[in-house]
Amino acid sequence: MTATLAKENVIGRPIDRIDGRRKVAGAAPYPSDFDLPGQVHAALVSSTIAAGRITRIDRSKAEAAPGVLRVLTYDNAPTLTDPPQNALGSTMRRPLRDDRILHYGQHIGIVVANTRAQAVAAARLVEIEYAEEEPVLDIDDPRAAVEDNPFGMASSRGDVPAALAAADVTVDGTYTIGAEANSPMGLFTTVASWQGGRLVVHDTTQAPSFLRVALAVMFEVPEENVRVLIPFLGGGFGAGLRLWSHTVLTTLAARVLDRPVKLVLSRPQMFHSVGHRAASRQRVQLGADRDGRLTAIDHDAIAANGLGDHLPSPIVAVTPSTYACDNVATHERRAHLNIPFTGFMRAPGAIEAHFALESALDELADQTGVDPVELRLRNYAEVHPVSGKPWSSKALRDCLEVGSERFGWPGRDPAPRSTHDGDQLVGQGMASATFEFYALPCTVRLVVDRRGNATVRTAGTDIGTGTYTITAQLTAELLGIDVDQVRVVIGDTDQPPAPQSGGSGLAGALGAAIQDAASELADQLARLDGHPGESFASLLDRHGLDELEVTGYSDLAGAATHADVAPAGAFAAAFAEVGVDEDLGLIRVRRLVSVIDGGRVFNAKTARSQAIGGAVMGIGMAMLEELAYDPNTGRVANGTFGDYLVPVNRDVPDLDITFVGEPDTFNPTGSKGLGEIGIVSIAPAIANAVYHATGRRIRDLPITLDKML
Amino acid sequence: MTDIEYVRAADQGSALALVAEDPDAVFLAGGTTELDLALKDQVVHPSRFVDIGRLPLRGVTRDGDRLRVAALTTMEELAADPTVRERLPFVREALLLGASTQLRNMATIGGNLLQRTRCRYFRDPDVGACNKRDPGSGCAAIEGVARMHAILGAGPSCIALHASDLCVPLVAMDAEVELLDADGTRTVPLTEFYRTPGDRPDVENVLRHGELVTHVQVPLLPDGARSGYLKVRDRTSYEFATTSAGAAVTVEDGTITWAKLGLGGVGTMPWRAWEAESVLVGAPASERTFRAAAEAAIRDPFTVPGTAFKVELAKRTIVRILRTVTS
């Protein structure tokens, strides 16, 4: 065991998850697995209207029900401080603030009882009367309050109107995407307990460090008195990136009762309590010359937001950096509606933008007769189109070329409706994409003991993507030890602060911090006069030390602002083949090839799993998923997995997934984030394939069978 | 919170008595419908579950040209039965296209006939207006999100769909249901077992309280007949039918001499397409005939914006299955 970079090729190896055995054995505690001594159970009271005011609340029946300990509603609950804004944008309106109802299913009370069943039953006994108003549910509703996206999405370079007017060829398309539920398998849970002035909360959060700050502010306690624990999370996809009201209410109930309180959301509640991908409408206008070279892009988007909520989740932010084009303008608005709060959902904004852009590119290919792959190569951004700086890495060309080859794209007959197979029309489509990672500052603590074993500690969590495993791999390689000599302690805010697991940024931020810690360790070893090849044991022995502790830090977002390269996100290209039974409107994906440039891949197996998951979710987005709101009440009308459809195995063909590219030159560990890129190009590739199969351009997701009739 | 009593019936007699004596008691077979409604959705409020799961009402016997299926036979067991495979292939297809393997291993044939609608307005206790749950309260689905809803048999009081796949070929084949209560047994044709909602959507069939379904009898296909079941849905499996059709026909010298047609995904009850059958029998097995049959089958639909597309889709589903079984 040496203190230099001896163990090579640990990074990248497709090793099994180091937490895999615990997970399959049921030994990995998810939030809902935590039970504390003396714990009682909570259930939520939810509004059954979408807009208006509460005029009367009668808690008496609920309070008298068996086992009930407390019923809290806005008129009898202690007042909380408003949560602060954080790096991910505004936090939501705090619960129980007043009598206003902003959406159906709004949490307007919490009932605590000895058992969960008692709490659930009593929650139904809280009598509420409302003064109901007509809800505004649709972005096209003229009554909707519309504002420019407050996070400044308007951008412009060149002269778009002039370029559009002068273009040989133009495309003008409007693209709509239905709201998509984010309802991960693990039911979101909060187990809160106050121990004196100290709060310990197990919560399904992807951003433990943010949650800690928010709870500290809301409950007016010092940050160090709040401990958030989330060692294992049963699926996040962005749903766990915001502060949600059930977490606050459970924490409040625990404080009021001075007992540990546990709340597990029901499946239907998951559909309106933890955010969703906002419904959106986009208009893309392209101008190009006869050879398909882009001369203008105008991208306008409007997306739904909850009332009183301001989630950035920008759609058009990515547009200026996609293609080499001199004239680009973007605009984005928000329509505030009586809908449950929106959230982040895998590749938020970018995926919407790419559906519109990549569909429009396909229309341009069709009009100019330029092959869709060639069209993207002709408009390839060799340098960052906004800053003009060289990319820190970009292998999108490889994505396109390798994908084209693996799929067998060359030789495809470009004419729509050119291929039949029995009752099916067969079509092939493709799309490319980029997804920029978002990495906030990260701190890790690294301890090495006499046996050469290392422990890495940080607050960030593993949402199932493999953070435990790649942390161990990175540490093992950098320290020259074996993976099983590394202990990873994460998901605990008593550890050093870390960014959210989201925005494809954690692996990069964490990796850079671990690398920083490793070089700090190397410095210490040098100071301790370590000989090359000397074991930690011998070194520590010589100095009479039990262990060495170092801290590592990274701030990639900060570094990005003064980098002389343009920090690149991941890139991808997807190629899809669909069969369409036109008579019955049935679409089936027959083949899917996805090629990804994610920079350096830390673990080929977990990376592939992310790409697979992205592809499956992309199929769902393209063909199945849409949250439906009852037009009269604003109630989520399909809030169960029997009604809200996600793909099953049979909807997913064999997936051909390949990684290309080189280690990124900006990010110290060379990675670019893999959690989201895998979904971004899937839906447009499928929609383009549907066009090629049938000659029908569906600009509205999901492409359910009724839209094909 | 109300407690629900759970009793496992030791024999048929006590099962009947345990339900008959309490107007709020229900039979519990596989539980895949009942437990969802009572425990998860909490839209039905039984006082007692009488578990009939261990009664000796399981298995399939052949009686000449009929099959007699005991009510507690599971969907998987019936699908695996050799006679069903050979002589009622579309029953097998309908079974295997339904639910999931796990559910089919629990779900019984009797329970499948009596499964409740998937209407999400019916299944959500926070929805006030549901004539099926609360007669006279109205129907929220009519102005709501209605995609998995009925267009045949439906009316202003209720558009809830009977979502069974199995019942489509059964109703086409003139299956009969054997019922038992303290007064004895009776046999009811499946085509007369269900009721359209009318002004009483809460009454779905002719079953009396405490009456047990003991068997389902299904005539086998005549020699030379061919059958098929087509289920149309967005998701390739584990989804209820958007539309479906089960057809059985005999064609002699290009002419259809015998035809049975049932429809799913469109009716408030498993739908027998009588009018279509009369168009088919005696007519040439041609596209024109199939289309005429489809038009006859979907006459006077009751649609709402969400279900309007089903009118054409159901017709195309019929045409496709007829083409398949005659080619």
Ligand SMILES: Cc1cc2nc3c(=O)[nH]c(=O)nc-3n(C[C@H](O)[C@H](O)[C@H](O)COP(=O)(O)OP(=O)(O)OC[C@H]3O[C@@H](n4cnc5c(N)ncnc54)[C@H](O)[C@@H]3O)c2cc1C
């Ligand atoms: C997620 C899901 C997906 C499904 N998908 C499909 C599908 O695609 N196609 C399809 O056809 N079905 C589908 N089903 C429905 C399923 O087939 C039925 O739930 C099942 O057949 C019911 O049988 P069971 O034995 O579980 O009935 P139970 O739930 O036990 O009972 C259902 C009802 O019938 C009564 N009952 C049961 N047996 C008798 C009897 N012998 N005599 C009198 N009364 C009786 C009960 O009192 C109860 O009211 C699905 C169900 C679920 C939950």
